[in-house]
Amino acid sequence: MGKNTSLCFLVISLFAIMTSCNSKKAKDKFRTKTETTVVTDTLSRDLSNRNEHMVMAVAFQQTAGEYRALCYQAYNLAKYMLDKDLNDRKINLPRCVVLDIDETVLDNSPYEAKCILERIAYPNKWSEWIVKAKAKAIPGALDFVKYATANGVEVYFVSNRKDTERESTILNLKDAGFSNIDENHLLLKSDENSKEPRRLKIKETRHISLLFGDCLADFTADFDGKHSSQERKDLVDKMKREFGTRFIVLPNSMYGDWEGAIYDNNYAIADSLKKVKRYKSLTEF
Template sequence: MKKSIGLVCASAILLAACSPPKQTQQGISLANGGKVWASLWQQRAAEYKALCFQAYNLAKLRLDEALAKSSGNNKPMAVVTDIDETLLDNSPYDAMRALNNQEYTLDTWKTWTAKADADTVPGAPAFFKYAASKGVQVYYITNRDESEREGTTKNLQKYGLPYTDAAHIFLKNGPSSKEARRQQVAAKCDIVLLCGDNLPDFDKVYDDKRPEAERTAATERLRKEFGSRYIVIPNPSYGDFESALFKYNYKLSGAQKDSVIKANIKLEKQ
């Protein structure tokens, strides 16, 4: 009897050890599966680095052009930048959450930002340090909450980023729109460039949860600004493009998101 019990216990342990984790059995949603691949691309693809270098090389070129024309302007020059996926790389947070098939929550996000452990986006530190070396001020306008200031500042200072005092870091302390904060900077500086990964980082026309068609139309109208005054950094993992697809319904389950994805993606005709 003891041998039988021992055999049963050993078999149970072996089965438990060999069985895939519960998450693998259930499967990852299409939405989270996409975030896994997006994070992997962000972390490992040379093409991602090339696109970021391309964006910041162009930013430097445009800044040099602005500096060459700046003789008659009384206001100091400034570059306005977003932080997440524009300057700091949060893909480890996205990947961990997606692999566990978990939705974004403010609590898990704040736990991550408090660690001040995000790496930098390729090309970003060099560009902003270059701007500062030319006397151009850098303003960080982010939708991280005011409660995240300590971790955010620590993370920026970890890489020696310029202008990381409270006067130059504008966190969210009210509406998500960045327009009012941009106007605060514009009142005292000549904003020559804006850097971001999400279109509301650039223009108020993208505020107020615009549907996909309006976002596309606005981008067509502003096409000359991109690469000129607006410098866009690639971010395939999240942003208003995702929110617009789901019609800004932040309560959708993974299965509901998958249904929306299947209904909207273009497929090869059979």
């Protein structure tokens, strides 16, 4: 092979190598830029909807047969426990049951769905939802209330809805089938969040056979106040015999004091910090 031929071959080889390197760099640069753009766009969409984390929770309550099964299970168990209470001859006071309203007898998941789709948060449009009085009955709730009434047991609704929402609440309950509701058996929030004073008022003249709720504070004052997630779990463990016997819990994956505990009971923190705290609350293997 002559010198000129060798030199020409060397030049061509070097050019091919340089072209290949430049092409690889360009591809890597394009790939990095594309991946960064995808990640950025995804994060942007995620952060732009402050309620993205609620989608599966609301979908569970609106679409899962398992959710309905849990509700029926709670109210079926309640009938059984009420029968046991009715057979206790040592009780002399008139019997009653005490039920929370939201997510215990009325389903507000359409409101939560509205919050997701319109990127708003409670209390925005809550009053508008209440006035519509269109919440449906939770599965099993109406059957149980009818069963209790038929057995001579009074039914009290104790809710932290505002007293200004009383008229719409009564209208909604009646429309959902709870036709026997009246002013004296609907105890709404006045000045304080705790339901304990209202429960104690009922206890003055009635024996409370069962309490129903989706939040632990619906059952006892022990859960009032700002407890950590661990403190709440510890209290539940101490009272484990009460659940399913006197306390009937309904499932609610959408909101509750359990969520507030994740945020150190401070809902005022930024949405970005709430997201961080939600992730930090997870336990992995």
